[in-house]
Amino acid sequence: MQSYRMSGHRAKARPLLHYHQSKMHTLEPTDALLIIDVQNDFMPGGALAVEDGDAIVPIINALAQRFDHVILTQDWHPTQHISFATTHNKQPYGTIEAPYGPQTLWPDHSLQHTEGAAFHPALHIPHAELILRKGFRRHIDSYSAFLENDHCTPTGLAGYLRERNLKRLFLCGLAYDFCVRYSAIDGKSLGFETIVIEDATRPVNLPDTLTETNTALAAANVSRIQSTDIQE
Numbered sequence: 001m002q003s004y005r006m007s008g009h010r011a012k013a014r015p016l017l018h019y020h021q022s023k024m025h026t027l028e029p030t031d032a033l034l035i036i037d038v039q040n041d042f043m044p045g046g047a048l049a050v051e052d053g054d055a056i057v058p059i060i061n062a063l064a065q066r067f068d069h070v071i072l073t074q075d076w077h078p079t080q081h082i083s084f085a086t087t088h089n090k091q092p093y094g095t096i097e098a099p100y101g102p103q104t105l106w107p108d109h110s111l112q113h114t115e116g117a118a119f120h121p122a123l124h125i126p127h128a129e130l131i132l133r134k135g136f137r138r139h140i141d142s143y144s145a146f147l148e149n150d151h152c153t154p155t156g157l158a159g160y161l162r163e164r165n166l167k168r169l170f171l172c173g174l175a176y177d178f179c180v181r182y183s184a185i186d187g188k189s190l191g192f193e194t195i196v197i198e199d200a201t202r203p204v205n206l207p208d209t210l211t212e213t214n215t216a217l218a219a220a221n222v223s224r225i226q227s228t229d230i231q232e
């Protein structure tokens with residue numbers, strides 16, 4: 001955090017830098033872009049559609065070109081997954097009590113090896129180094145790219161990043177208030193500097209989830225920036 005003090009009579013008053021105003025970020029070789037779940041089922045018309053979800057695809061394509069290291073995640077569920085409302089004969093968007101705590105129920109989505117689970121066809125990141133699949137255990141959902149929803153089963157991503165000496169993560173993708181949120185918070189608590197690129201993400205927007213996410217990210221000291229705040 002930086003603020004400007006008046007020093008000497010020639011100093012011109014400059015506005016204080018508010019905490020929510022982002023500073024410019026210069027990319028370093030130990031940075032990675034972590035792109036969460038840019039899959040057909042989360043696009044308009046998809047099984048679990050995120051409003052305007054497709055608007056981020058060109059932004060992410062352009063962003064990715066500026067990173068040496070890019071990692072994609074892919075939500076990847078088996079049939080009868082615990083997060084599917086149909087598995088419990090319930091309506092989507094309610095909550096059940098799973099052994100690991102509350103679990104939101106969703107329409108069937110990201111079914112392994114279906115068109116809905118495929119990446120958006122316009123996503124073009126030939127140099128992506130890792131595609132990490134998550135949510136493949138029938139009895140545990142995984143919003144976070146690091147830890148499944150029991151908050152203890154690791155996906156292996158933290159070990160991968162450490163072994164590759166990747167220290168700072170810029171997050172984007174879908175959905176802001178679920179998988180981006182939990183990935184950012186877990187990444188931060190596992191010791192990575194973690195930054196969310198706001199214009200390259202969109203929320204599902206269930207009741208309260210957007211404001212809860214903003215509060216949770218602020219509490220975890222995860223910063224939020226615009227893609228234009230990144231300079232070469």
Ligand code: VGL
Nearest residue numbers: 037075106174175178179
């Ligand atoms: C997601 C709900 C269920 C996400 C995945 O990618 O944010 N949300 N599965």
Ligand code: ZN
Nearest residue numbers: 075083110135
């Ligand atoms: Zn899912």
